[in-house]
Amino acid sequence: MEIADTPRRLLELADARRVSLASLSRMIGKNPSYLQQFVRKGSPRKLEEGDRAMLARFFGVDETELGKLKDNSFIAVDPVGAPGWVDVPRLTLGASAGPGTLDGEEAVFDTIRFSARWLRSMGLRVESLSAIAVTGDSMDPTLRDGDEILVDRTVQGLRDGIHVLRLEDNLLVKRVETSRPGLVVLLSDNPVYRPIECRPDEVEVIGRVVWKGGRI
DSSP states (O other), X not given: OOGGGHHHHHHHHHHHHTOOHHHHHHHTTSOTTHHHHHHHHOOSSSOOHHHHHHHHHHHTOOGGGGTOOOOSOOOOBOTTSSBSEEEEEEEEEEEESSXXXXXXXXXXXXXXXXXXXXXXXXXXXXXXXXXXXXXXSTTTTTSOTTXXXXXXXXXXXXXXXXXXXXXXXXXXXXXXXXXXXXXXXXEOSSTTSOOEEEOGGGEEEEEEEEEEEOOO
């Protein structure tokens, strides 16, 4: 890919992933306006090697799509030709497994790397995934305070399972029960916490929890 095409391609990838240039700039350790200036003003003229590599891993693309000159280097791919590893963004907001936390501005501050093949085997698309931290103890022992959870933002409406939801101004991770007509029950795995009953139109589904990770 020609260097002149790189800003346009970066903007396309960011739009497809629904992530801002400011968040991407912070992810690579630059000031929030760094990539905006690169795309709009052509300054810097090209991405630094380390920045380009991190962005390529984040988007799951080859570095040549972000300005690296083609050479004879070996690029690891899986049998169907997709990149072997992809980086899922970690967001600064947290989903409360307790009384509830305010939903702050979503900002990418890091990534977690997953096997592309494993994600496909789970029926997941990388562009619909985010990783966030759990706060509180209401989902013990399933989810503990500080655990990282992988959230599939492919919204398919309210259904049973563990989801990240917005209720009023709170972002919660709860087990959803939809068996009662006209009523949604948000359950905590920790028996100390009482169920939360609400109408379907009072709850916004952010995504389904599909994986967790944390310290032992």
